Amino acid sequence: MVWSDIGVRGFLFGPIATAGKQVISKCCDFIVSEKINVEKGMRHPLYLVVKERTDTFHALHALRKAMKCREISYCGLKDKYSLSIQHVVPIDCKQSPDHFYLDNVVAKKIGYVDRPLKLGENTHNDFFVRISMENIHELGRFMEKASKKLVFPNFVGYQRFGLRRPYTHELGLAYFKYLLGERDELTGLLSKKDGWWEMQLLRKGYIDESIKLLLIHSVQSYYFNECLSELLLDERLHAREIQSGVLIGYDFRNRKHPGWVNKEHVDCIEDRLSKDDWLLQALEKLGIRTRYRVLLGVAEILIYKRLEETMVIGFRLNPGFYGTVFLRELVGDKGSVFQDCEPCLKTTANLLPAGEGKGSF
Structure with missing residues (x-):
């Protein structure tokens, strides 16, 4: 994947130390841990899920199939090439064992809640990343002098788009055309993918509501990224300004945008819509209204420590911010996209109680 393919170009303060290749090798070199605050209940089981080399949608699909659930609710997408820890709540399941072990996914029941x-x-989300690169000393000098809170461009990360073509925003645009009666493009793109939901749509003309939202949001995110990049490349974005950009909806042209929305981002979106006017028709058909997303994110630095030719950086992000995007600002385009990683979940022994294992509930 190339960052510019999903509209990401330009930097705010980086890159600090440009990497010539990806900066992690093992999945546990990139750990993301989700923190939630939900009230205890009795109606639905709450699971803690640990996964690696698997995106959130495929992990949920595998769990739903194994547990025979109507659906599984979750808080957000987590990186495929990482060791990610997140919470899920299965709804209307025929079985809900205390532990589950599937390929690259481990789940443990930790309680009950009353709602999805x-x-x-x-x-x-807390991130702990071990970076390995030749010029690690440059990054070390920067971290020693850096503030405890670093501002970075709030691009939507590649988790929203996928790592290989056709990306989800390309499928999303083709899906919009499908809704307007042009079906050939979507069929052609789907034939190049072999994922479960792509096959579902290709064969049955049906997709889950969560996948439909993914396609919609990826289109909105692509236009958001494109215009944020334009502001960065033209040096029209400043770290002290807390403003938002536009996630387009059908009412984009008919509403008065609040004063805290960046006017230049709005103008950029309008310029692109003038070439893709049919988008608003599709968004109206789907009932998608305009939303806003802050243009700059803040990473709270929790820890940084030099370990020989590597460095461990821990940082905290609010929901909706991407750890890979912050990492890109530090080490550049090539070092922050992970094409693969060596697995760390060799067995269930390090995650499940003694005596538990695959197929044992």
């Missing part, structure tokens, strides 16, 4: 989780409901 909502997207963005987590309080924050």
Whole structure:
């Protein structure tokens, strides 16, 4: 994947130390841990899920199939090439064992709640990344002098788009055309993918509501990224300004945007819509209204420590901010996209109680 393919170009203060290749090798070199605050209940089981080399949608699909659930709610997407820890709440399952072990996914029941989780409901995400690169000393000098809170461009990360073409925003645009009666482009793109939901849409013309939202949000995110990049490249964005950009909806042209919305980002979106006017028709058909997303994010530095030719950096982000995007600002385009990583979950022994294992509930 190339960052510019998803509209990401330009930097705010970086890159600090440009990496010539990806900066992690093992999945546990990039750990993301989701923190939530939900009231205890009795109606639905709450699971803690640990996964690696698997994106959130495929992990949820595997769990739903194994537990025979109607659906599984969650707070947000987590990186595929990482060791990620997140919470899920299965709904209407025929079985809900205390432990589950699937390929690259481990789940443990930790309690019960009375309602499903909502997207963005987590309080924050903590990241711990071990970076390995030749010029690590440059990054070390920067971290020694840096503030405890670093501002960075709030691009939507590649987790929203996927790592290989066709990306989800390309599928999303083709899906919009499908809704307007042009079906050939979507069929052609889907034939190049072999994932479960792509096959579901290709064969049955149906997709889950969560996948439909993914396609919609990826289109909105692509236009958001494109215009944020334009502001950065033209040096029209400043770290002290807390403003938002536009996630387009059908009412984009008919509403008065608040004063805290960056006017130049709005103008950029308008310029692109003048070439893709049909987008608003599709968004109206789907009932998608305009939303806003802050243009700059803040990473709270928790820890940084030099270990020979590597460095461990711990940082905290609010929901909706991407750890890979912050990492890109530090080490550049090539070092922050992970094409693969060596697995760390060799067995269930380090995650499940003694005596528990695959197929044992």
